[in-house]
Amino acid sequence: MSQQELKKAGLKATVPRLKILKILEAKQGQHMRAEEVYKCLLESDEDIGLATVYRVLTQFEQAGLVARHHFDGGHSVFELDQGEHHDHMLCVKCGRVDEFVDETIEERQKAIAEKAGYKITDHSLYIYGVCPDCQKNVG
Amino acid sequence: MSQQELKKAGLKATVPRLKILKILEAKQGQHMRAEEVYKCLLESDEDIGLATVYRVLTQFEQAGLVARHHFDGGHSVFELDQGEHHDHMLCVKCGRVDEFVDETIEERQKAIAEKAGYKITDHSLYIYGVCPDCQKNVG
DNA sequence: TCGCTAATGCAAAAGCTTCTCATTTCTATA
DNA sequence: TATAGAAATGAGAAGCTTTTGCATTAGCGA
Incomplete structure (x- = not known):
């Protein structure tokens, strides 16, 4: 329960x-x-x-x-919250949302924040694009 | 003009x-x-x-x-728009905004979108954290 | 300079989110 | 199990950012 x-x-x-x-x-x-x-x-x-x-x-x-x-x-x-952080990829046509995890990006972000002297608390990454289905439907 | x-x-x-x-x-x-x-x-x-x-x-x-x-x-x-894409790092305490560019992350994003079959149109990456000044002021 | 079309100002409205406060619900205690 | 106090809720008003409608004004080509 x-x-x-x-x-x-x-x-x-x-x-x-x-x-x-x-x-x-x-x-x-x-x-x-x-x-x-x-x-x-x-x-x-x-x-x-x-x-x-x-x-x-x-x-x-x-x-x-x-x-x-x-x-x-x-x-x-x-x-x-499924416990594991993930980022998002959104289709600008149909609104579909996909999720992904990428260690390389996570690492780079930490490095960038550290270099700038920031104590990182959170981050958000959104990739906007046209999903496979919508690409088909347009031609 | x-x-x-x-x-x-x-x-x-x-x-x-x-x-x-x-x-x-x-x-x-x-x-x-x-x-x-x-x-x-x-x-x-x-x-x-x-x-x-x-x-x-x-x-x-x-x-x-x-x-x-x-x-x-x-x-x-x-x-x-200064012509060159950049991402943002924001201080959650004082609202300060820093900008940065990272080729590695740009590349990875392209790769991720491609692998998912997305035609990428845009993206936004925000890193939230505490800036150096605010870390000092708290102790 | 003149007229047509696009742009503007104002105020009203829309959309999302928060607040107020009287009422209800939890939870700990007897 | 009943009860009191604190916390949570419902309903609607209010707040904020952003958009819209429409009468008026301004820009630009001829």
Whole structure:
């Protein structure tokens, strides 16, 4: 049960938090906006407000349960944190999102930060392009 | 004169566009929000609306004159495009922004995109950390 | 210089996110 | 198991950044 997960993260095991966690688990691998999580809740006949969705997602982020990304467009998307850092490649046509991990880039980033005297806390790398499918569809 | 630059970019040389271009040139190397550009205009006693600032910055972006970035926080920042792509390193304490270029990372990105079948159009890499000054000030 | 088209200013609106506060829910304790 | 205190929630208002609609103004070619 996810009750333990929440407790372990220092969060009370409330109904909204459990439901939201369950949704994120169901959509693992996808990137959801707060609004989308909210819609899922509505579809499950859960009476949970959008404000709570935002609050809970932010708490989950702070607790390290989910990762928040800012893809181009200005809004936030969330995904369950699978523990391993990864970066993103996005299709500018269809919005598809792929994930990747590259040790070389990770290393270089550390080196760059170190050289500049920065104590690195985080990083985000987005590659934008046209995915294979969309290339086909255009010709 | 920047009149030519605008014409060359396919934009009419209007007063607002010239003024905004001048401000961006004056603040070269910095990253400005639309609001900040607007304030600069007010200080210069220019009667230019915020909506126009947004419109002009977007046109400049499309014309390739400026680059738009989405640092964490949700809003856009703009900087004059110096022609050469670079990435960013941001201090999470003071907001300082440093720029860097790294060929190795550029190469790896291309390779990753290619391997996934993506036709890369753009990318953005942000390294977040604590800058040297802020490390000192904390202890 | 004149007129047409594009650009601008203003204010209203839109989209995402946060805040306020009265009410409800947890959790620890008796 | 009932209870009190603290924390969390719901609903809607508010906040911020950005966009849009429309009447007015300005740029540019003839």
